[in-house]
Amino acid sequence: MELGEIDLNLLLLFHRLMQERRVATVAEQMNMSQPGVSNALAKLRRRLGDPLFVRGPGGVVPTPFALRLAEPVAQALATLRGALNPVTGFDPLRATSTMTIGMTDIGEVVFLPALLERLSREAPGVALNTVRHSGVNLGEQMADGRVDLAIGLLPQLKGGFYQRRLFDQRYVCLFRRGHPLEEVPLTLASWREAEHLVVVSAGTGHGQVEESLKRRGVRRQVRLTVPHFMSVGYILQRTDLIATVPERRALQLAEPFSLSLRGLPMTLPAAPIHLLWHERVQQDEGNRWLRGVVIDLFADQVRQGRRAKVGEE
Structure with missing residues (x-):
């Protein structure tokens, strides 16, 4: 039957x-x-x-x-x-689930330590999984529920997504302590003449730095190009290369790798870092709880980002 x-x-x-x-x-x-x-x-x-x-x-x-x-x-x-008739109310202390967040390699370094520390206290049964923005069709995977949240500069996520601005990421110049540039003013000329380590991180918004420099016609001596930020500290520590790096990442690298950071000799647009989620989980209580934790930990309290649907005022 x-x-x-x-x-x-x-x-x-x-x-x-x-x-x-x-x-x-x-x-x-x-x-x-x-x-x-x-x-x-x-x-x-x-x-x-x-x-x-x-x-x-x-x-x-x-x-x-x-x-x-x-x-x-x-x-x-x-x-x-x-x-x-699901039971209402998400209890993080009792929850047992795995939540997936889309972020870059630099995002893992910036966000995961503090996020995991908070979860270990407030939601010990919640595990995290991360995926690279460039490794998946992020919009599609968020739409069908395989990815719960995304953090970063992600202009490709438009219709059907909500966002909350976390902070504006400035860029700084990073080089080893004892570098010839450490004791002199960092001018545009000295910055251009130095040999550069350039990070070309596909699928992320950090490429806007390169686009901005190209639009201005600013040329430099590129000695090495790498596809991610994970090796930057190791390379700068043992060479005279310099790198243009997001400020929060630079602050994390400076002490462990004996690096110095300086303001850039030109103005580059700050990268707006957002928390994004699909409309299908807008009312999901577990997702709402995790969003609240991310906002509490990382949102710039000086700039109160408003929650709005992408593309709407």
Whole structure:
């Protein structure tokens, strides 16, 4: 028998009769007449090919087939009831789930330590998974639920997404301590003449630095190009190369790798770093809780970013 051949109301009636064993009581509970209950039961009997209930002292008695059917039907109805009427309220202390965040390699360094520290205290059962912006179709994976949030400069996420501005990322110049540029003013000429380490991070917004320099016709001596920020500290520590790096990353690299950072000799646009999520999880309580944690940890409180749908004022 196919499920489409059974009316869900007939299974509800069967479940109530199993519980009450009286037609009159079930009729009252389901706002039906007693003949209506009898007619519905007759229809179910025909569908299942079994009497299901027979007359007994003070009510009806289930047949052996009905007894075997009772528990699976009760479980199925409970599952449906739970899905259609979810328990409200997200309790991070009790939650057990894995949440996926799209971010860059530099994002992992900047965001994950503080985020994991907070989760270990407030949501010990919540695990995190990260994916690279450049490694997946981020918009598609957020739309179908494989990625819960994204953090970064992501102008490609437009219709159907919400965003919250976290902070504006400035860029600075980074080089080893003892570098010839450390004791002199960093001019545009000295910056151009130095040998540069350039990070070309595909699929992220950091490419706007290169675009801005090209528009201005600013040329420099590029000695090395790498696809991510993870090796920057190691390379600068042992060479005379300099790099243009997001300020928060530069601050993290300076002490461990004995590096110095200086303001750039030209003005570059700051990168607006956003928290983004798809409209399908706008009302999801677990997602809302995680968004709140990210905002609490990383949002620039001086610039109060407003939450708005991408593309809307």
